[in-house]
Amino acid sequence: MSALFEQFRLHDLTLPNRIVMGPMTRAKATPEGVPTPMMATHYAQRASAGLIISEGTWPERRGQGYFDIPGIETQEQQDAWAQVTEAVHTAGGRIFLQMEHTGRVGHEVNNGGTTLCAPSDVPADFQIFTRDQGAVQMTTALHVLSTDEVWDVIDAYGKAAQRAKAAGFDGIELHGASGYLPHQFLSDTSNLRDDEFGGSPARRTTFMIEVLKRMIDAWGDSRRIGVKISPGILYNGNVEHEVEETYSVLIDQLNELDLAYVAFQTPESLRSFSGAETDDIPDGEIWHRFPYEFIRERYHGTVIASGDLTKEYAQKALEAGKADLFVFGRAYMSNPDLVERMQNDWPLTPVDMRRGYGGGEEGYNDYPTWQQQSAEPQGAPVG
Numbered sequence: 001m002s003a004l005f006e007q008f009r010l011h012d013l014t015l016p017n018r019i020v021m022g023p024m025t026r027a028k029a030t031p032e033g034v035p036t037p038m039m040a041t042h043y044a045q046r047a048s049a050g051l052i053i054s055e056g057t058w059p060e061r062r063g064q065g066y067f068d069i070p071g072i073e074t075q076e077q078q079d080a081w082a083q084v085t086e087a088v089h090t091a092g093g094r095i096f097l098q099m100e101h102t103g104r105v106g107h108e109v110n111n112g113g114t115t116l117c118a119p120s121d122v123p124a125d126f127q128i129f130t131r132d133q134g135a136v137q138m139t140t141a142l143h144v145l146s147t148d149e150v151w152d153v154i155d156a157y158g159k160a161a162q163r164a165k166a167a168g169f170d171g172i173e174l175h176g177a178s179g180y181l182p183h184q185f186l187s188d189t190s191n192l193r194d195d196e197f198g199g200s201p202a203r204r205t206t207f208m209i210e211v212l213k214r215m216i217d218a219w220g221d222s223r224r225i226g227v228k229i230s231p232g233i234l235y236n237g238n239v240e241h242e243v244e245e246t247y248s249v250l251i252d253q254l255n256e257l258d259l260a261y262v263a264f265q266t267p268e269s270l271r272s273f274s275g276a277e278t279d280d281i282p283d284g285e286i287w288h289r290f291p292y293e294f295i296r297e298r299y300h301g302t303v304i305a306s307g308d309l310t311k312e313y314a315q316k317a318l319e320a321g322k323a324d325l326f327v328f329g330r331a332y333m334s335n336p337d338l339v340e341r342m343q344n345d346w347p348l349t350p351v352d353m354r355r356g357y358g359g360g361e362e363g364y365n366d367y368p369t370w371q372q373q374s375a376e377p378q379g380a381p382v383g
């Protein structure tokens with residue numbers, strides 16, 4: 001049996017396998033960011049994953065970049081998340097909450113009219129999707145955070161982390177990737193500050209490190225806190241220079257924090273988001289792609305890889321020691337029993353990305369397991 005399907009000890013958690021359901025925004029919460037019962041069903045259906053990472057969830061309303069994405073700022077949101085974690089645990093699974101503050105990426109029509117905040121007055125220049133107006137130009141009126149206000153945002157992450165723990169999550173992943181707020185602080189093009197949060201690669205890492213420290217304090221155990229990074233990714237308007245220097249300094253500090261893990265997303269991934277086929281990765285070459293080598297060489301703890309993975313690539317990367325756990329994103333949208341399918345070499349159901357965001361249970365909770373699918377009469381529609 002492939003080691004992919006063997007147990008892995010993540011601190012004091014025993015994962016039954018090394019397959020991770022990646023964080024995926026699906027816009028299924030209420031407009032006020034309260035998780036809905038269909039989300040509990042969705043995650044519980046996928047409980048055989050070694051670990052589930054929830055969709056990006058905002059610690060404060062300004063950080064809600066997209067419509068109908070959940071928060072963890074209020075008691076009502078916490079109580080609704082408790083239903084989700086209970087459903088996952090009852091089904092035998094484990095779930096971390098992904099904490100996502102989108103910073104300059106977003107629009108007031110998505111977040112109840114709240115002005116977006118950012119490290120500097122550098123708007124992101126692209127279009128963002130809204131529920132009622134379709135794709136619209138990204139907001140250019142940004143509130144630049146004062147030094148005191150940056151500390152207030154860090155506090156907001158800490159309070160949200162307390163709520164995540166109270167809601168029954170098994171841990172938290174800080175979203176430090178994909179061009180959102182912590183990444184905006186890391187990048188030299190979106191962070192032009194000259195206080196303690198900007199000005200040099202080391203100072204640009206301060207925000208992310210302080211947020212992590214605050215979340216660790218809130219939880220009381222550093223090994224239940226992970227972080228996702230995406231060095232150099234061209235996504236959400238992120239452009240960064242000095243990538244190696246900045247991320248070397250960052251990873252040195254992450255080592256000292258003694259976290260649950262560092263997750264990364266490859267810079268080339270997400271190109272095929274529009275629903276096009278994933279580009280082929282030449283056989284055996286996956287770990288030559290930055291950042292497999294870069295992070296493994298520097299980071300001393302558990303590494304989670306993501307981006308265009310297949311079972312075969314994950315196996316090779318594991319055998320070569322390039323990562324410990326492996327995220328599947330899109331494949332998890334359409335295969336609730338992805339672990340069993342990969343383990344048994346059963347075929348995967350392709351995902352319909354037209355149903356990626358918003359809407360109800362259709363295209364969300366109605367993807368069958370292989371057992372259900374193969375019990376259906378011949379010719380019945382799949383997915």
Ligand SMILES: Cc1cc2nc3c(=O)[nH]c(=O)nc-3n(C[C@H](O)[C@H](O)[C@H](O)COP(=O)(O)O)c2cc1C
Nearest residue numbers: 022023024025055056306307308309328329330356
């Ligand atoms: C619909 C969708 C929503 C996503 N939302 C998030 C998110 O909220 N947070 C995050 O870190 N990554 C998000 N991602 C990225 C995935 O977690 C994953 O890293 C990426 O899809 C690459 O994996 P894949 O090639 O297996 O799909 C999203 C991906 C998809 C397809």
